[in-house]
Amino acid sequence: xxxxxxxxxxxxxxxxxxxxxxxxxxxxxxxxxxxxxxxxxxxxxxxxxxxxxxxxxxxxxxxxxxxxxxxxxxxxxxxxxxxxxxxxxxxxxxxxxxxxxxxxxxxxxxxxxxxxxxxxxxxxxxxxxxxxxxxxxxxxxxxxxxxxxxxxxxxxxxxxxxxxxxxxxxxxxxxxxxxxxxxxxxxxxxxxxxxxxxxxxxxxxxxxxxxxxxxxxxxxxxxxxxxxxxxxxxxxxxxxxxxxxxxxxxxxxxxxxxxxxxxxxxxxxxxxxxxxxxxxxxxxxxxxxxxxxxxxxxxxxxxxxxxxxxxxxxxxxxxxxxxxxxxxxxxxxxxxxxxxxxxxxxxxxxxxxxxxxxxxxxxxxxxxxxxxxxxxx
Amino acid sequence: xxxxxxxxxxxxxxxxxxxxxxxxxxxxxxxxxxxxxxxxxxxxxxxxxxxxxxxxxxxxxxxxxxxxxxxxxxxxxxxxxxxxxxxxxxxxxxxxxxxxxxxxxxxxxxxxxxxxxxxxxxxxxxxxxxxxxxxxxxxxxxxxxxxxxxxxxxxxxxxxxxxxxxxxxxxxxxxxxxxxxxxxxxxxxxxxxxxxxxxxxxxxxxxxxxxxxxxxxxxxxxxxxxxxxxxxxxxxxxxxxxxxxxxxxxxxxxxxxxxxxxxxxxxxxxxxxxxxxxxxxxxxxxxxxxxxxxxxxxxxxxxxxxxxxxxxxxxxxxxxxxxxxxxxxxxxxxxxxxxxxxxxxxxxxxxxxxxxxxxxxxxxxxxxxxxxxxxxxxxxxxxxxxxxxxxxxxxxxxx
Numbered sequence: 001x002x003x004x005x006x007x008x009x010x011x012x013x014x015x016x017x018x019x020x021x022x023x024x025x026x027x028x029x030x031x032x033x034x035x036x037x038x039x040x041x042x043x044x045x046x047x048x049x050x051x052x053x054x055x056x057x058x059x060x061x062x063x064x065x066x067x068x069x070x071x072x073x074x075x076x077x078x079x080x081x082x083x084x085x086x087x088x089x090x091x092x093x094x095x096x097x098x099x100x101x102x103x104x105x106x107x108x109x110x111x112x113x114x115x116x117x118x119x120x121x122x123x124x125x126x127x128x129x130x131x132x133x134x135x136x137x138x139x140x141x142x143x144x145x146x147x148x149x150x151x152x153x154x155x156x157x158x159x160x161x162x163x164x165x166x167x168x169x170x171x172x173x174x175x176x177x178x179x180x181x182x183x184x185x186x187x188x189x190x191x192x193x194x195x196x197x198x199x200x201x202x203x204x205x206x207x208x209x210x211x212x213x214x215x216x217x218x219x220x221x222x223x224x225x226x227x228x229x230x231x232x233x234x235x236x237x238x239x240x241x242x243x244x245x246x247x248x249x250x251x252x253x254x255x256x257x258x259x260x261x262x263x264x265x266x267x268x269x270x271x272x273x274x275x276x277x278x279x280x281x282x283x284x285x286x287x288x289x290x291x292x293x294x295x296x297x298x299x300x301x302x303x304x305x306x307x308x309x310x311x312x313x314x315x316x317x318x319x320x321x322x323x324x325x326x327x328x329x330x331x332x333x334x335x336x337x338x339x340x341x342x343x344x345x346x347x348x349x350x351x352x353x354x355x356x357x358x359x360x361x362x363x364x365x366x367x368x369x370x371x372x373x374x375x376x377x
Numbered sequence: 378x379x380x381x382x383x384x385x386x387x388x389x390x391x392x393x394x395x396x397x398x399x400x401x402x403x404x405x406x407x408x409x410x411x412x413x414x415x416x417x418x419x420x421x422x423x424x425x426x427x428x429x430x431x432x433x434x435x436x437x438x439x440x441x442x443x444x445x446x447x448x449x450x451x452x453x454x455x456x457x458x459x460x461x462x463x464x465x466x467x468x469x470x471x472x473x474x475x476x477x478x479x480x481x482x483x484x485x486x487x488x489x490x491x492x493x494x495x496x497x498x499x500x501x502x503x504x505x506x507x508x509x510x511x512x513x514x515x516x517x518x519x520x521x522x523x524x525x526x527x528x529x530x531x532x533x534x535x536x537x538x539x540x541x542x543x544x545x546x547x548x549x550x551x552x553x554x555x556x557x558x559x560x561x562x563x564x565x566x567x568x569x570x571x572x573x574x575x576x577x578x579x580x581x582x583x584x585x586x587x588x589x590x591x592x593x594x595x596x597x598x599x600x601x602x603x604x605x606x607x608x609x610x611x612x613x614x615x616x617x618x619x620x621x622x623x624x625x626x627x628x629x630x631x632x633x634x635x636x637x638x639x640x641x642x643x644x645x646x647x648x649x650x651x652x653x654x655x656x657x658x659x660x661x662x663x664x665x666x667x668x669x670x671x672x673x674x675x676x677x678x679x680x681x682x683x684x685x686x687x688x689x690x691x692x693x694x695x696x697x698x699x700x701x702x703x704x705x706x707x708x709x710x711x712x713x714x715x716x717x718x719x720x721x722x723x724x725x726x727x728x729x730x731x732x733x734x735x736x737x738x739x740x741x742x743x744x745x746x747x748x749x750x751x752x753x754x755x756x757x758x759x760x761x762x763x764x765x766x767x768x769x770x771x772x773x774x775x776x
């Protein structure tokens with residue numbers, strides 16, 4: 001039994017940690033969020049240069065190895081800095097989907113550009129009424145000669161405002177909830193018939209609702225076999241759920257650390273508030289939550305790196321996301337409460353960690369959804 | 378034991394309902410129903426309508442403009458207002474400073490301030506908390522030093538809700554820096570137009586400038602603005618706080634929110650062809666908070682009944698603050714859960730009057746995480762819930 005990182009993983013952690021610590025302070029982050037693009041192109045190039053954008057990809061695809069533990073290492077450190085750059089949308093989700101479904105030619109054309117930092121991607125899968133069920137797809141792709149015509153709308157398309165290309169999940173056959181008949185397409189973000197309604201999310205990330213109105217796509221831009229994209233999509237969204245779980249343990253550790261520091265320095269009634277036993281116990285409980293969340297994320301990452309069945313892997317991720325979800329709710333709320341009024345202001349970073357963990361809870365299946373999924377698997 | 382309404386009570390209830398239907402402005406109701414931000418004018422306009430009817434201040438003594446209602450009538454009024462979505466008058470004037478003025482102020486002060494509060498001609502804000510005096514309010518450091526016919530005020534107040542609209546501020550200030558901390562505090566009324574006052578907005582997690590810091594730099598305040606006696610301000614403020622804790626349960630508001638939530642859950646697809654209200658996990662959580670609000674309502678009624686036979690609301694009212702705010706916050710969580718990922722866009726422009734662009738998300742649910750973030754303040758303000766628990770431990774349980 002060994003829970004320590006390999007030398008390579010240790011180096012990866014050190015390099016991300018150093019970047020976050022020395023170049024990603026809260027004010028820098030705020031400036032990036034308020035910039036036009038909503039992420040730093042300069043940092044994105046740096047990510048590429050340091051090899052971080054290769055982390056989600058297998059060695060045969062030219063990547064670092066693509067293990068879930070590697071991904072966890074990077075995401076935990078990103079969580080500490082609340083890194084806003086679209087690593088998740090471009091590399092983990094979209095890159096991951098291409099890695100799973102793409103032909104050699106598609107990988108060649110797209111993945112090297114992702115790893116070099118020259119291509120931004122977004123995956124359009126969720127719909128207004130699909131909630132967290134990935135098989136609920138109302139957007140259609142109708143065959144027309146050797147092309148497809150895509151119609152429908154997608155919501156919460158992360159990174160869509162900056163994306164050069166969109167991966168669109170659409171139904172080529174079957175009824176709305178059928179598991180078969182779901183296909184994935186590569187669509188140029190500027191293609192005729194694509195329109196975006198862009199926004200900034202509560203956590204500062206950019207996203208859009210994207211509408212497809214008779215968008216023509218050639219059969220060569222289909223990812224994988226017609227009608228067979230769902231399993232890959234599910235596996236990738238689970239990987240994303242694990243990734244944000246790891247991000248959350250980084251963010252929660254910061255929330256705990258900041259709360260403890262504040263309790264040691266904030267004086268009321270003539271003493272540091274951290275001397276009150278009632279508050280000490282609450283911080284102890286936050287610590288327990290952080291440790292259990294970390295443990296369950298490690299469990300799931302290790303499971304994803306085995307050759308277990310897809311059901312076993314899904315169940316491990318469901319457990320992790322549900323348990324981390326519960327931890328995030330508690331740690332986030334308690335960090336705010338123990339800080340008092342200052343933590344409900346925009347000024348202090350604590351509220352922003354709270355917003356990010358709340359967002360993570362709502363992404364890729366919220367706690368109740370994952371609980372139900374765990375029970376059914 | 379009897380919690381039924383009398384025939385007269387029922388008649389009164391109908392009267393309130395009819396009044397609200399006829400008089401609560403349609404445009405304001407539209408805003409409330411759709412979660413659109415309310416402006417200062419909305420509050421002023423609505424209070425002036427209540428004023429015409431004589432219904433602004435049910436808790437005031439009749440001689441100053443109170444309604445003379447029984448506790449049951451007050452309860453019915455608050456409930457019907459809340460269930461209809463009609464705002465209660467902004468608390469700082471009507472419920473917070475006015476009782477101090479009519480209880481501890483002199484005749485001159487009563488004549489000068491109370492009518493304008495009732496008619497909403499003057500907007501009041503509160504100057505209690507300071508950057509280093511939060512839960513430990515009595516450690517406040519803003520000073521008022523006597524200089525002839527004036528006090529000279531220096532210091533900083535914070536968390537001043539809606540202070541940007543205010544004409545006047547009521548402050549706790551230190552008039553004796555040598556006395557023990559509760560004993561050197563006075564209650565002072567200050568015109569916000571006085572030179573030396575600076576208001577700076579504080580943006581909360583929903584990006585709205587709802588609260589402010591108010592800075593006092595050698596602000597000269599006439600001594601006739603002192604309420605009661607010098608160095609007795611803490612006593613006055615404390616009396617006010619226990620009286621105020623009754624409305625803090627926010628039962629009518631929670632009931633309205635629960636009713637809407639049930640409706641929204643029924644309209645929200647679960648992603649598998651059903652709706653969320655039929656989801657056993659969600660419906661249990663909804664039931665849990667409905668039951669909590671029901672228990673809270675009866676706890677509040679018991680407090681009201683005690684008041685009606687002449688008992689002052691005691692430290693038990695801390696229960697109402699704790700449970701009331703936690704219930705509201707839990708309801709906010711459920712709204713966010715119903716919204717799912719539709720709670721994530723931050724689109725404040727959609728909640729401003731007259732927005733005409735393409736909307737993102739599903740109706741008002743898109744604002745649900747912002748509401749959740751903002752309402753985390755509820756367990757912090759008005760004496761944090763931890764302070765309320767201290768009150769229960771000490772004053773009720775004798776620990």
